[in-house]
Amino acid sequence: MINLVKRPRRIRNIKAVRELVKETHLNVNDLIYPLFVVNGYNVKEEISSMPGVYHFSLDILKGEIEEIKDLGIKSILLFGLPEHKDECGSSAYDDSNIVQKAIKVVKEIAPDMCVITDVCLCQYTSHGHCGLINENGKVLNDESVELLAKTALSHIKAGADMVAPSDMMDGRIKGIRELLDKEGYYDSPIMSYSAKFSSAFYGPFREAADSAPAFGDRKSYQMDYCNSSEAMREIELDIEEGADIIMVKPALAYLDILRRAKDKFNLPVAAYNVSGEYSMVKAAAKMGWIDEKQVVLEILTGIKRAGADIIITYFAKEVAEWIREGSV
Numbered sequence: 001m002i003n004l005v006k007r008p009r010r011i012r013n014i015k016a017v018r019e020l021v022k023e024t025h026l027n028v029n030d031l032i033y034p035l036f037v038v039n040g041y042n043v044k045e046e047i048s049s050m051p052g053v054y055h056f057s058l059d060i061l062k063g064e065i066e067e068i069k070d071l072g073i074k075s076i077l078l079f080g081l082p083e084h085k086d087e088c089g090s091s092a093y094d095d096s097n098i099v100q101k102a103i104k105v106v107k108e109i110a111p112d113m114c115v116i117t118d119v120c121l122c123q124y125t126s127h128g129h130c131g132l133i134n135e136n137g138k139v140l141n142d143e144s145v146e147l148l149a150k151t152a153l154s155h156i157k158a159g160a161d162m163v164a165p166s167d168m169m170d171g172r173i174k175g176i177r178e179l180l181d182k183e184g185y186y187d188s189p190i191m192s193y194s195a196k197f198s199s200a201f202y203g204p205f206r207e208a209a210d211s212a213p214a215f216g217d218r219k220s221y222q223m224d225y226c227n228s229s230e231a232m233r234e235i236e237l238d239i240e241e242g243a244d245i246i247m248v249k250p251a252l253a254y255l256d257i258l259r260r261a262k263d264k265f266n267l268p269v270a271a272y273n274v275s276g277e278y279s280m281v282k283a284a285a286k287m288g289w290i291d292e293k294q295v296v297l298e299i300l301t302g303i304k305r306a307g308a309d310i311i312i313t314y315f316a317k318e319v320a321e322w323i324r325e326g327s328v
């Protein structure tokens with residue numbers, strides 16, 4: 001007699017079959033590892049709100065880059081903490097400043113590594129905002145774009161492979177693209193923080209980058225997390241202006257935005273698994289409340305499944321290690 005009862009086939013009893021039908025794979029090639037560089041000598045200082053993440057002086061950075069390279073990680077995202085801050089963030093576009101020097105150090109040790117730089121003024125301004133501020137505390141959009149473009153050019157001239165503007169000023173992709181083209185850097189791509197939401201998940205980063213705004217917040221230039229269609233408009237504009245990779249940030253509370261972006265646009269989509277998302281997992285793991293490895297893999301796989309081609313994550317080294325030992 002034919003059994004007409006419908007039931008799911010038990011094919012997943014066999015591990016090899018599970019592997020065959022697996023739809024989402026984490027790959028070390030998809031990961032970008034963020035690094036914070038500082039002046040000084042022999043500095044490897046842990047960021048207290050982000051265990052496992054450090055400030056590195058350039059001499060120590062060398063060893064770290066070797067380690068990252070050995071793990072098979074091929075892309076990094078550099079953040080600089082300058083010695084000097086002022087009203088107009090002048091250290092950001094000073095050719096001999098910390099990020100520019102770090103790029104050269106990395107390229108010496110690992111010429112094939114993709115060095116991406118975060119382009120923003122907030123670590124460099126005395127007031128901690130991502131752009132210039134007038135006497136009434138208002139952000140001066142167009143004037144800021146000029147300085148951001150100068151910063152991007154300075155990074156590319158120092159040897160960066162790609163720039164990642166994170167400021168969210170209007171028109172900054174166009175400003176950066178035009179200046180890079182004018183100076184002959186047609187081939188240098190831009191990864192745009194296109195849909196960057198004003199988020200409490202950046203809390204630990206602001207300690208890491210010493211970039212908390214001295215007054216007010218970033219709501220006038222970062223996006224309202226209630227809005228999804230607006231994110232699509234922001235991304236569309238960035239693509240028109242010349243973005244090569246689009247980014248959604250943060251990741252976890254924005255998986256729907258990632259999926260919409262992936263379905264709508266034919267460009268690589270990056271997700272930034274930000275500091276707060278990292279620190280929450282670390283804290284819970286430290287308390288013994290979750291299994292860190294399993295949670296990290298589930299989160300990152302979820303981000304990929306939602307549509308991310310690229311994931312920027314402070315977990316990159318751990319994941320690369322797990323992939324290497326074959327446990328992923």
Ligand code: PBG
Nearest residue numbers: 120122166201202205274275276
């Ligand atoms: C700088 C910048 C921020 C992050 C990346 N670039 C902070 C912010 O906009 O407040 C956040 C990264 C993280 O939280 O891990 N504009």
